[in-house]
Amino acid sequence: MSIQRILSGQFSAHGAAQAEPAADGLTRVFVRDLVLEGQIGVYDSEHGRRQRIRFNVDLQVRLPAAAMRADQLGQVLSYEDIVNGIKALLAEGHVGLVETLAERIADQVMADPRVALARIAVEKLDVFPGASVGVEIERRASAMSATVQPLLRVLSGA
Numbered sequence: 001m002s003i004q005r006i007l008s009g010q011f012s013a014h015g016a017a018q019a020e021p022a023a024d025g026l027t028r029v030f031v032r033d034l035v036l037e038g039q040i041g042v043y044d045s046e047h048g049r050r051q052r053i054r055f056n057v058d059l060q061v062r063l064p065a066a067a068m069r070a071d072q073l074g075q076v077l078s079y080e081d082i083v084n085g086i087k088a089l090l091a092e093g094h095v096g097l098v099e100t101l102a103e104r105i106a107d108q109v110m111a112d113p114r115v116a117l118a119r120i121a122v123e124k125l126d127v128f129p130g131a132s133v134g135v136e137i138e139r140r141a142s143a144m145s146a147t148v149q150p151l152l153r154v155l156s157g158a
Helices: 003-008 065-069 079-091 098-110 143-156
Strands: 026-038 051-062 115-128 131-140
Touching (some): 026 079, 051 079, 051 098, 079 098, 098 131
Antiparallel strands (some): 051 115
């Protein structure tokens, strides 16, 4: 078996080539318009005080249809985990830039090997009257990370 086939995940536990499962696609998991207070900003006037921050997280997740049919929370990526992860990041203390906070959220959600794509928006709501300001980033899982889990399953005999 070639290393290219191993790394591309195009084999079964018995070494035979296999096609991508047609029934299993990407599932969108999202958290929209989550508003929390946090310490953010680079200006002196922003230090030592909390501001309202809106978060939008949109993930494309590789979830087999069978996992969703199982009706078991442990089989899917939970939006509760996303919300709690953002809360934990805010609890760590002051962050200077919305870009930094967005990257930290992206790192957190992309740590799950099922996440193929993440779009993260972080907005400060109280900077200008009547407007929000912020950033939106998009991060994709590398082709290598998408094949690590199948490779590990084959190598472990699972």
